[in-house]
Amino acid sequence: MRKTVHRHLGKVVAGAAIAVAGTAVMVGITLPGSVSADESGSTGQQAEQAGQGQGQGEVQPGVVEAAPAEGDKGTGRDPLTDDETKRVERIALSPQLLRSGENAEGERGPERINVELAEPDADELDAPGAPRRADVTFYDYKNDTLVTRTVNLDTGKVEQTGTQRGVQPPFSRTETVEAARLLIDDPLGADLKADYKDATGKELTSPDQLVLSGMVFRADAGTKPGTLAKCGEQRCLRLFSKVKNGPWIDTRAFIIDLSTRKVAKLG
Secondary structure: OOOOOOOOOOOOOOOOOOOOOOOOEEEOOOOOOOOOOOOOOOOHHHHHHHHHHOOOOOOOOOOOOOOOOOOOOOOOOOOOOHHHHHHHHHHHOOHHHHHHOEOOOOOEOOEEEEEEEOOOOHHHOOOOOOOOEEEEEEEEOOOOEEEEEEEEOOOOEEEEEEEEOOOOOOOOHHHHHHHHHHHHHOHHHHHHHHHHHHHHOOOOOOHHHEEEEEEEOOOOOOOOOHHHOOEOOEOEEEEEEEEOOOOEEEOOOEEEEOOOOEEEEOO
């Protein structure tokens, strides 16, 4: 490590090891040095000599080909096309669900989590012309319910609706960004903002300044503080954050309950 920041960070360590301290902890990442253009292990000079040996005085620029056109409708077990994904989302989000549901930002309508091709029924596995279906998953923050609706792509009808409680799928991008926003705006986010300023010299005001990911946090019998006791029933996120083009900042001790829109610190 070339630099140690003392005021908020405690200890800076290299690589994936992260020091757990009382505040947010910034972690240095060792970036590779210059890399040869030839990934087989040859040096740049060897690659140039090989090219000259073949009558090529210089490396020719690569050619970028456009991606093949995507059809508006797939067949069989083809992945869903963009058009199909938009269509089933629209069908699955019924007026009633739109009116009654709530998303991660506290706005009307449930949070869309995922859209994927549904598994065919057992008697349709080898049947020619079996219908294509899609499972559209929403999380309704109004009552902490996971809602899955199965849409028949051929008929455009919802064939099945399932609701589950206590089931926590991976977070959407929107949820992760909202969790970071809540932490930044909370008094507990002071250390995160201080660490960001130490690393960049700039104020942290928006999640857009960070590279973010999150994982589900579930409480157990010994979880403290008690405000986190319902995590698992409620939608709670443990945040991982990194300065864009910079070091990691260890925010693992902070748990954001998106259901109550509150932030807590473990321990």
